[in-house]
Amino acid sequence: MPKVAGIDPTVPAPAHTAQPSADLPAAPGALIRDRLAGWVSDLTTLHELTERLARTGSLDGALKELLRAGAALVGARRGLVVFEPADRLGPATTLGLGLAHADLGHLETVPRRVSSYGGLLLDGTARNEPVAAPDLFGGTDVDPRQREVAVRLGYGASYAVPLIAGTGAGAGAGGGTGTGGTSSGRTGGVSGRLGAVVWLYDEPAEPVERQRHLVGLYARYASEHLARLLELERARTRVAAIAEELLPTRLPRIPGVRLAARHRTGPYGGGDWYDALPLPEGAVSLAVGSVSGSGPGAVAAMGRLRASLRAYAVMEGEDPVAVLSDLELLLRLTEPARTATALFAYAEPAQGKIVLAGAGHAPPLIVGDRRAEFVETSLSAPLGMLSCWEAPSVELWPGSGETVLLYTDGLLRRTGDPMDRAFARLHSAAASVPASVREDPGAVADHVLRTVLPGEHETGRGERAGTGAGAGKSEGAEDVVVLAARFD
Incomplete structure (x- = not known):
């Protein structure tokens, strides 16, 4: 080839352009980096x-x-x-x-x-x-x-x-x-x-x-x-087993009224409770309540309050305000660090009359063919919160075939909604109870639970309409109690 300025064809190619030998070992640093990257x-x-x-x-x-x-x-x-x-x-x-x-x-x-x-x-x-x-x-x-x-x-x-x-x-x-x-x-x-x-x-x-x-x-x-x-x-x-043993294993049979209860224990064991106690002259006391806190301490406090409430119900059950006043005094003396909500009702099925009082508790629901409405109760603080608790009682007259639902706040809190929406959901659930199941208080309670808490309902041992007490388990944080009383 002719000689061109700046290019000498006889000069060999530089050594660094030659192909690397496959026999040469890799640098130690590369192996360490690869191993560290893998780790x-x-x-x-x-x-x-x-x-x-x-x-x-x-x-x-x-x-x-x-x-x-x-x-x-x-x-x-x-x-x-x-x-x-x-x-x-x-x-x-x-x-x-x-x-x-x-x-x-x-x-x-x-x-x-x-x-x-x-x-x-x-x-x-x-x-x-x-x-x-x-x-x-x-x-x-x-x-x-x-x-x-x-x-x-x-x-x-x-x-x-x-x-x-x-x-x-x-x-x-x-x-x-x-x-x-x-x-x-x-x-x-x-x-x-x-x-x-x-x-x-x-x-x-x-x-x-x-x-x-x-x-x-x-x-x-x-x-x-x-x-x-x-x-x-x-x-x-x-904890759930202890709570179950502290609650009624069988609800009483009272002429003129049929009872059913559903109870779901939260994962940490809460202090929600219910009770139904036959009283003289064909009357019956109905109660639901909740003790603050969770765990074995709350369960033990719940058992003590429920047992005391039974004694007060026998002595002065016809005056729900006096019953809750005595319970508030007991709570203040024995559990000064706790508060509790409670609703106590004195029912006379023969007269179709209920007298009830509540302490910081949600109002009951009346469910029937022609109405589904909350009972208007007076506002009151929970037990143990004020220096002295007292609130007036109210009377209601459920008609024949109507069911009164008592429940704890856990039913509302488990929805995760604000309280006004939770109450609206509960009212809608009560209003949508099918006519075919309204004669069965257990079926009414089940329908309300399924509707308010979709996906959570499961029937536990003893959940039988009329006589049983539910013991289902759920993953919600709150205990739930529903007590249904159908008046014939």
Whole structure:
């Protein structure tokens, strides 16, 4: 080529344009950066998943979140968790991810001693290490029944992790990847084996060491969270059982009036109560009330006030103002740090007459064929709030076939609406009671609950119209009491 100014074709290309050699090792800094980036990514993922788990407030919600998060960590699509506390105090449950109810039934037909998770649950021989079954189709040590169920449901491998709270939980969760042997540090509450969780792969597979490590850390945290929720659930159950025992187990049968009650205990145990007591000359006292606070203290205070109110009702029940005045004095002397609302009614079914007085309580409702209206009562402060409580009583005359509804403020507060809207919703619910069920006070109460609190209604033990007292459970923060009296 001819020589051109500024270009010498005989000069070789610069060395830095040559292709790099594949045999040269990467710089140490790049390997460290890659490894640190992987650790940061894993820790970020683990933090997000544990944050989501910490926001769950119920056992079922936590178990479902555990299944979903664990499946993402180990790369599985389906799974199930068997929650069976080793102390056998319950509750015990089995939940599935991507498995129908019939699928869970098939899995339960596999003998526990040979199942993917059975070795983690058997008493005396329970293992604390994860159990991997990488090939359920062709493995030589797979039980025939387990292989048959795996073929039927279409999963080829499984990976099971124990759920252990308290000392030694880390050994079970780590899976031999360096996280074992670390105690969780819990010094009280529920500890020991809680159950096992197993994830199912569609094809023969096994989680790699990094996945084992992450799911081990997550399972350890989940076990402690489940232990706390279990302890809270048991405490709620005990408080609800005590509250139920303090309330009437059976409402009296009074000529001329039929009674029904519904009671829902809040998650923390509240002090809402109701009562119906037959009195001389065919009369009956009806009462509902609420003690401030929650927990065992409020339940105990509720029991004392209800028992005292019964005594005052027997002595001077025909004067509701005197009954509530005596109750206010008792509350001031025995429970100076508490307040209470109460509504007491003296009913004479033969005369169709009710005399009632209220202390900071919501007005009753009258429901009938021709009307659904609130009873006009005088405004008054709750018991224990002022230096001296007193308010005039009112008389009402329910007609034949009409139902009087007494309820606590929890029914209004659970709606989450302002009080004026809550009262409007309650009035609308009472006005919409079908004519076909108005003869049944229990059905009237159920309709009102379903309408005011849609999605919360569930019938508990003893919720029977006419004679029973409801003991349903709900997730609302407030106790709810509804006492219905239908006058014939």
